[in-house]
Amino acid sequence: MRLKWKLFIASMKMLLRQREAILWSLILPLFMILLFSFVRFDGIGRVELGIVNEAGVHASGLLTALREVKTLKMFEGERESELQLLKKGERAVVLIVPPDYQPGYALEMAAFTNDAKPQESQLGLLILQRVLDEITFAERGESGRIKLNAQMVESRNLTYFDFVAPGILSMSIMQLGIFGVAFGFVSMKKRGILRRLFVTPINPNDFIISSVAMRLVLVMTQIVIMTLVPYFFLDLHFIGSFWRMFVVGMFGAIVFLALGFAIAGTSKSEDQVAPLANIIAMPMMLLSGIFFSRDSLPGFIRSVVDLLPLSYLADAMRSIAIDDATLTQILPQLGGLGVWSVISIIIAVKMFRWE
Amino acid sequence: METVLNVQNLSKRYNGLIAVDGVSFDVFSREIFGILGPNGAGKTSTLEMIETLRPIDGGEIILSGLDVRTRPQQVKRIIGVQLQSSSFFDKLNLKELLELFGEMYGRRVDPMRLLAEVELEDKAKSQVVHLSGGQKQRFSIAAALVNDPVVLFLDEPTTGLDPQSRRHLWGVIKRIRSEGKTIVITTHYMEEAEELCDRVAIMDKGKIIALDKPQVLISKLVSGGFKKERVERLANLEDVFLSLTGHLLRED
Numbered sequence: 184m185r186l187k188w189k190l191f192i193a194s195m196k197m198l199l200r201q202r203e204a205i206l207w208s209l210i211l212p213l214f215m216i217l218l219f220s221f222v223r224f225d226g227i228g229r230v231e232l233g234i235v236n237e238a239g240v241h242a243s244g245l246l247t248a249l250r251e252v253k254t255l256k257m258f259e260g261e262r263e264s265e266l267q268l269l270k271k272g273e274r275a276v277v278l279i280v281p282p283d284y285q286p287g288y289a290l291e292m293a294a295f296t297n298d299a300k301p302q303e304s305q306l307g308l309l310i311l312q313r314v315l316d317e318i319t320f321a322e323r324g325e326s327g328r329i330k331l332n333a334q335m336v337e338s339r340n341l342t343y344f345d346f347v348a349p350g351i352l353s354m355s356i357m358q359l360g361i362f363g364v365a366f367g368f369v370s371m372k373k374r375g376i377l378r379r380l381f382v383t384p385i386n387p388n389d390f391i392i393s394s395v396a397m398r399l400v401l402v403m404t405q406i407v408i409m410t411l412v413p414y415f416f417l418d419l420h421f422i423g424s425f426w427r428m429f430v431v432g433m434f435g436a437i438v439f440l441a442l443g444f445a446i447a448g449t450s451k452s453e454d455q456v457a458p459l460a461n462i463i464a465m466p467m468m469l470l471s472g473i474f475f476s477r478d479s480l481p482g483f484i485r486s487v488v489d490l491l492p493l494s495y496l497a498d499a500m501r502s503i504a505i506d507d508a509t510l511t512q513i514l515p516q517l518g519g520l521g522v523w524s525v526i527s528i529i530i531a532v533k534m535f536r537w538e
Numbered sequence: 539m540e541t542v543l544n545v546q547n548l549s550k551r552y553n554g555l556i557a558v559d560g561v562s563f564d565v566f567s568r569e570i571f572g573i574l575g576p577n578g579a580g581k582t583s584t585l586e587m588i589e590t591l592r593p594i595d596g597g598e599i600i601l602s603g604l605d606v607r608t609r610p611q612q613v614k615r616i617i618g619v620q621l622q623s624s625s626f627f628d629k630l631n632l633k634e635l636l637e638l639f640g641e642m643y644g645r646r647v648d649p650m651r652l653l654a655e656v657e658l659e660d661k662a663k664s665q666v667v668h669l670s671g672g673q674k675q676r677f678s679i680a681a682a683l684v685n686d687p688v689v690l691f692l693d694e695p696t697t698g699l700d701p702q703s704r705r706h707l708w709g710v711i712k713r714i715r716s717e718g719k720t721i722v723i724t725t726h727y728m729e730e731a732e733e734l735c736d737r738v739a740i741m742d743k744g745k746i747i748a749l750d751k752p753q754v755l756i757s758k759l760v761s762g763g764f765k766k767e768r769v770e771r772l773a774n775l776e777d778v779f780l781s782l783t784g785h786l787l788r789e790d
Contacts, residue, residue, distance in 0.1 A: 193630060201629055378621060
C-alpha cells in the first residue's frame, strides 16, 4: 500500500511538472469549448410551435392551416413532453387544443410561451390568433374570436453550446485515456524505463494501479475545470451534480484507460501508437454525438454507433449536465460503460506486454 | 574464497540462434569480475539471465544460495543492476528517484549518502535529462545501490564516455568494491578490464574461451612466445590526450 501511494505521489509530481501534459489535457479542450461557445446554430429562424392535440380529427383543419405557415416549425406531441421541451428551450410556443375543440367553436385555448424567447413567442401567438380567426370566420361567417390564454413559462433555453460542451468534456476524457496511456507507456517501454523498474522486486500491478489513479485524478480535474469555467464565463447551463459527473467520468475513464493499455501493449514505438489510437478514437469523436446529434445518422449506422463507449459517456454526461439526471435515470449508459470496461480490460490484459 | 555467484552450463537461444552456449563460471565475494568480449559475444544475454530479466533456456544459476530460475523475486531483492541502456522517469530529480527506487525494495534510503558515493551530491535537485553521460552512468550506479545489494552488475558502464569520465568512473567502482561489494562488469575495453578486474572471463560466440587474472592471461600469452609487432612505447595517444587536457572532469 505504501509503495502504491509513493508511486502515485511520484506520478502526480511528474504530471504537474510536465507542462505539455497539462496543456493537452486541460487547456486545449477548454480552448475548444471556448471556440464552440461562439458557434450559434440556433437563435435566428423559425418559430418552434408545439401542438398538443387533444381534440383528435376535429383539429385536422387547424393543423393543416398552421402547417402552411412558413414562419412556423411545427411539432406534435403529448402535453408533458411538449412542455418539457418548452422548458428546455426547444419550443417557443406550445398550444393546447382542448378535447372539446370544434372548428370555429372553442371559446378558449391555452398557449404556453417561452420567456427566454420573447420575440419568437409574441410572433407565434400573433400567427396563432390570426389562423384561428380565419378558421372561425370561414366556419361561421362572422368574426367571433377564440380567446388565447397565453401563459409564460420559465425556460432554460438550451443552446447548441449546452449540447456540445459536455460532449467535448467526454471526448477529452477519451483522449486522456487512450492517447495519454498509450503514448506514455510506449515511451517508457522504448526508453528502457520499464525495464529498469522490473529489475527491482516491484509488483507490476502496483505500478499500473498508481498510474491509473493519477489519471483518474486528472479526469476529475478535467470535469471540474471544463464545467466551472464555461459555467461562469461562457453562459453554460449546468444543473447537475459534480459527484454524479465524477461517477460517470470514472466509468468512462476506465474503459478508455484500458483501451490505452491495450494499444500500448501491442505497440513498440510511438509511430505504431498514433494510427492505432486514431483508428479507435476518430470514429467515436465524429459519430458518437459529440458535435452533432446522432439523430441525423442513417438507421443502421445509428444503431451501431449508439453502442460505442463514447456515445454512452457523452449521453450520460449531457443528461446530468442539462437535465440533472439521477444515476438511476442514466443506468442504461452506466451499464453500457460497465460492459465496455469489462471488454476493454480483458483486451488490455491479453494485449499488454511490458517489453 | 566464498563463492557468491555460481553459473553452470548456461545457455540462451533466440529463434534457433545460440547466443549463450554452455557458459560456466564462479564469482567470489568482494572481487571485481569482468566479462570481456566483442559486441554480440553474449555478454549482455548472460548478464540479463543472471539479473532475472530473461528466461534461462538451459543450465543453472545460483546467486547467494538462491536458484535464479525458481526464486527470481528473492534474487531481485539482493542484486543491484545497471542496465546498458536504461533511463529513469523524467521530471523527478535525483533525490526523488533514489527515494522512489528505495521504496520499491521497501526501504527508506538516504539519497544524499548514495549520491555522495558516486560524487553527485551537488546534482541532487537535477533531473536525469540534464546530466552528462558520465554523470548519468554514476547516477545509474547509485540507483543500483539503493537496496545495499550483495552483487552489483554493471553492463558496459563506460561505453561512450570521454577518457576523463571513464577514469573517474573507475575510481567510483573501485571505491564501491573496497566498501565490501562484489561487482560483475562487462566491457569491451581491454585497458578497463586490466585496470579494474581481479579476474576476467573472455567470451566469444557465446562461449567462455579464457578465464583468469589479467596478469596471468598476459603471462601465459608471452610465455607462449608471443611478441608484439611494434616495440612497446613509453606512452600512447590517450596519455598525450590526458596530459594535454588534464585529468579533471569536464562535465559539471
